[in-house]
Amino acid sequence: MANNLPNNSRRHFIKLTAIGLTAIPFATMLFNNAAADPISETDPLAVAMKYKSDATQAADRKDLTSTCANCAFYTSKAGDTTGPCSIFQGKLVSANGWCTAWARKA
Numbered sequence: 001m002a003n004n005l006p007n008n009s010r011r012h013f014i015k016l017t018a019i020g021l022t023a024i025p026f027a028t029m030l031f032n033n034a035a036a037d038p039i040s041e042t043d044p045l046a047v048a049m050k051y052k053s054d055a056t057q058a059a060d061r062k063d064l065t066s067t068c069a070n071c072a073f074y075t076s077k078a079g080d081t082t083g084p085c086s087i088f089q090g091k092l093v094s095a096n097g098w099c100t101a102w103a104r105k106a
Helices: 009-032 044-048
Strands: 082-084 092-094
16 A cells, blocks of 8 residues: 655754744843853852952953953943853853953954
């Protein structure tokens, strides 16, 4: 007996792939808005990067205007007191903080 059903496995795969690729930006936005943990100055990565939550306490800071708020790695909105930093794996840093990875926001 012949199977008269069309082979939809390729079509099904393409549909699922398209849906998955479309959902990625929405899932990323959802997870980025989840509450993040603030980084502690005693965290091993923070110690290695010489992070200070108060930039005036950072001994290695040469540019007195440099803070996390004007750093390229700080991804929060202007005016926020804390925000995620890509250097610290998305953990929250103080907008008034500073670390050795500081780079001026373009």
